Amino acid sequence: MSDIVISVENLGKLYTLKHKGNGAPYTTFRDVIARQAVAPFKAFSERLRAHSVLNGSSPHHSNGSVLTDSVEQFWALKDVSFEVKQGDVLGIIGRNGAGKSTLLKILSRITEPTKGRVRIRGRVASLLEVGTGFHPELTGRENVYLNGGILGMSRAEIKARFDEIVAFAEVEKFLDTPVKRYSSGMYVRLAFAVAAHLEPEILIVDEVLAVGDAEFQKKCLGKIHDVATGGRTVLFVSHNMQAVSVLCNRGFFFQGGTLAYTGNVKETIQLYLSTFSKSRGSDELPDRRPGSGEYRYTLASPAREYFGSAEEKIVNFEIQRRGKLVGRMWLSAHIVDAGGTVVVQCDSRLVGTRVEDFKRVTGEFRFTTPWLKPGSYRVDLFICAGPIVDVWHGACSLTISPVLPYQNSASEDGTQDGLVLAEFVWETGELIRGGEETNGDNSSVCLD
Amino acid sequence: MHELVIEPGRTEKNYWRDLWRYRELFYILAWRDISVRYKQTAIGVIWAILRPFLAMVIFTVVFGRIAKMPSHGIPYPILVFAAMLPWQFFANALAEASQSLVINTNLISKVYFPRLIIPAGTVITSLVDLLISAALLGVLLIWFHFLPDWRILTLPVFTLMAFLAALGPGLLLTALNVKFRDFRYVVPFIVQFGLFISPVGFSSDVIPEKWRPLYSLNPIVGVIDGFRWAICRGASQIYLPGFAFSTATIIVFLVLGIRYFRRTERTFADVI
Numbered sequence: 001m002s003d004i005v006i007s008v009e010n011l012g013k014l015y016t017l018k019h020k021g022n023g024a025p026y027t028t029f030r031d032v033i034a035r036q037a038v039a040p041f042k043a044f045s046e047r048l049r050a051h052s053v054l055n056g057s058s059p060h061h062s063n064g065s066v067l068t069d070s071v072e073q074f075w076a077l078k079d080v081s082f083e084v085k086q087g088d089v090l091g092i093i094g095r096n097g098a099g100k101s102t103l104l105k106i107l108s109r110i111t112e113p114t115k116g117r118v119r120i121r122g123r124v125a126s127l128l129e130v131g132t133g134f135h136p137e138l139t140g141r142e143n144v145y146l147n148g149g150i151l152g153m154s155r156a157e158i159k160a161r162f163d164e165i166v167a168f169a170e171v172e173k174f175l176d177t178p179v180k181r182y183s184s185g186m187y188v189r190l191a192f193a194v195a196a197h198l199e200p201e202i203l204i205v206d207e208v209l210a211v212g213d214a215e216f217q218k219k220c221l222g223k224i225h226d227v228a229t230g231g232r233t234v235l236f237v238s239h240n241m242q243a244v245s246v247l248c249n250r251g252f253f254f255q256g257g258t259l260a261y262t263g264n265v266k267e268t269i270q271l272y273l274s275t276f277s278k279s280r281g282s283d284e285l286p287d288r289r290p291g292s293g294e295y296r297y298t299l300a301s302p303a304r305e306y307f308g309s310a311e312e313k314i315v316n317f318e319i320q321r322r323g324k325l326v327g328r329m330w331l332s333a334h335i336v337d338a339g340g341t342v343v344v345q346c347d348s349r350l351v352g353t354r355v356e357d358f359k360r361v362t363g364e365f366r367f368t369t370p371w372l373k374p375g376s377y378r379v380d381l382f383i384c385a386g387p388i389v390d391v392w393h394g395a396c397s398l399t400i401s402p403v404l405p406y407q408n409s410a411s412e413d414g415t416q417d418g419l420v421l422a423e424f425v426w427e428t429g430e431l432i433r434g435g436e437e438t439n440g441d442n443s444s445v446c447l448d
Numbered sequence: 449m450h451e452l453v454i455e456p457g458r459t460e461k462n463y464w465r466d467l468w469r470y471r472e473l474f475y476i477l478a479w480r481d482i483s484v485r486y487k488q489t490a491i492g493v494i495w496a497i498l499r500p501f502l503a504m505v506i507f508t509v510v511f512g513r514i515a516k517m518p519s520h521g522i523p524y525p526i527l528v529f530a531a532m533l534p535w536q537f538f539a540n541a542l543a544e545a546s547q548s549l550v551i552n553t554n555l556i557s558k559v560y561f562p563r564l565i566i567p568a569g570t571v572i573t574s575l576v577d578l579l580i581s582a583a584l585l586g587v588l589l590i591w592f593h594f595l596p597d598w599r600i601l602t603l604p605v606f607t608l609m610a611f612l613a614a615l616g617p618g619l620l621l622t623a624l625n626v627k628f629r630d631f632r633y634v635v636p637f638i639v640q641f642g643l644f645i646s647p648v649g650f651s652s653d654v655i656p657e658k659w660r661p662l663y664s665l666n667p668i669v670g671v672i673d674g675f676r677w678a679i680c681r682g683a684s685q686i687y688l689p690g691f692a693f694s695t696a697t698i699i700v701f702l703v704l705g706i707r708y709f710r711r712t713e714r715t716f717a718d719v720i
Contacts, residue, residue: 015718028628028629029624029628029630029631030630032628105717106454107454109452109454110556110557110559110560111714111715111717111718112454112457112714112715113456114456115456116455117453117455118452118454118455119452119453119454120451121450121451124452126559126560128559129558132554132558133554133559135480137484137487138480138483142480142483145476146476149472149477150473150476150555150561151559152470152561154472155472178487
């Protein structure tokens with residue numbers, strides 16, 4: 001018996017996108033009937049128009065009915081083949097819309113592939129979201145059973161691991177409180193704890209560590225690591241390169257629906273990060289980005305090729321309306337370093353900027369502090385209005401010139417630690433000089 | 449170690465076995481719905497009793513006192529309530545089942561399990577309400593000194609029939625609702641209309657003989673006749689040809705529902 005637990009052959013998933021005229025998020029039967037009724041007339045009028053164009057008469061603009069749909073097909077995943085051996089810990093990386101989540105959805109049987117074949121040996125547990133099925137009205141205890149059941153654990157299994165789950169989540173005192181009164185940290189801890197105790201043969205995890213505080217993330221990573229070292233197979237999707245590099249032994253890099261590279265995890269990460277610095281902005285289609293999509297960034301570019309570390313950094317952007325109004329919105333930006341760490345978050349609410357009701361707007365996003373260290377940074381842009389309207393990972397990149405903003409220079413170990421640079425002062429009081437007989441208290445400061 | 453193969457269009461051979469493997473999920477989802485329903489409500493379970501009770505009072509007054517419909521010597525409130533039980537169950541179950549997939553969107557797009565569990569689970573939830581109202585029936589029977597005989601033991605059979613009668617159209621509607629959201633408007637319409645064309649307020653033998661087979665195409669007619677027969681010591685007869693028609697309609701809807709549901713279920717996560 002071979003030790004291959006997952007084998008994927010020529011897997012493909014075709015999505016049909018409908019760009020609807022009226023912007024409703026779902027079809028109604030009424031629309032379908034109406035379209036059927038309108039279709040013959042439309043075909044006729046189009047033929048008429050084509051005819052008039054041929055005859056050289058002016059083509060009159062018909063704005064079309066509200067029911068005009070344009071259908072676009074795209075392969076979210078195409079010709080993907082790979083094999084996974086037992087005990088492999090795979091880091092799956094790539095930009096949004098590269099096909100990572102589609103792959104996981106197919107592997108966890110949530111959606112069906114359009115072509116190709118997958119063979120899986122062993123029990124699969126997939127964790128595509130933390131707290132799937134949690135009900136706010138139910139208590140912590142009840143939700144453990146509910147969530148466990150949904151993820152495929154039997155009651156006996158949950159009962160056996162209940163204490164462990166609760167201890168891991170650190171919510172002993174609040175077990176009989178409805179989870180709607182939990183802090184978001186407690187909620188996430190409990191949700192992850194249930195999933196972490198699934199003990200499947202194959203564990204599929206999608207970007208669940210994006211939530212929770214640093215300490216808890218560490219704990220989660222530790223738990224996933226335990227699962228991995230226990231000889232189980234893990235498929236791990238994350239934008240957190242730190243986590244991927246620590247956890248995984250193999251890397252899969254997805255780009256545009258295809259598996260662009262497989263190999264050693266360090267090399268894969270390098271390759272992935274290099275795609276950010278090369279292009280000015282990511283080539284993701286706005287409509288395929290996450291978010292509810294009523295408004296989308298259509299442009300983002302840094303004002304200059306290089307910025308000095310202490311200079312004002314400027315990003316130009318443009319937003320356009322794509323759907324119905326959502327009320328007042330605010331904008332936010334993340335500056336992300338090469339290791340995937342969000343160095344700084346700039347939320348426009350904090351500086352009192354909100355926008356509402358426009359068709360198109362251009363603007364500038366500027367910041368001076370912190371002093372970024374030399375190198376390349378990714379800029380992620382967001383539009384929010386309660387629900388998130390647009391998320392554009394890798395909207396553009398900022399390059400900080402290698403000239404340090406200090407008067408003097410030091411050897412490399414003078415700047416290698418720390419995430420950012422700071423404007424700082426070292427000031428000393430009066431230096432007390434004297435003979436060798438200073439009373440044991442060595443207070444002299446070494447100044448160079 | 450069993451091997452799982454995922455391919456386009458593959459009808460899963462082990463679907464029904466999977467359904468059995470996930471049987472605890474039925475219980476868990478039903479339990480969730482029930483406990484959520486009665487949390488943060490002032491009078492809790494009384495709702496399950498109050499609605500059929502008030503409807504029974506009104507129907508008794510309108511059909512029994514004002515229209516003076518025949519009752520075969522059965523106290524009119526009991527005649528009405530014996531029909532109100534399955535009717536309320538059917539109406540609730542259909543309404544809940546047809547909304548169930550859309551309400552559970554988050555589950556469908558994030559975890560795998562046989563999707564049939566969601567609508568079937570909600571129908572089971574409605575059974576609990578049925579049991580609660582059955583307690584009220586018990587009180588009525590004692591109040592009117594109208595004690596049922598052995599026939600009441602057949603009640604589970606008719607309950608199963610009501611269950612299947614709600615499940616068939618429920619599956620069909622909930623699957624259609626995933627794709628076409630305006631099907632949610634169909635259900636209140638069915639429920640409102642159904643109450644008038646079903647023999648809830650009156651005995652079904654007031655329908656002229658030659659129309660009864662046609663009338664019995666309404667699946668609930670057979671169910672209600674069955675409930676009355678079982679509860680009212682056989683004083684209310686089952687019209688057998690009609691009963692057969694009702695049963696046939698139930699089966700047709702069930703087959704249609706399951707087939708349509710199974711055919712579309714693979715695309716739920718993409719469409720919803």
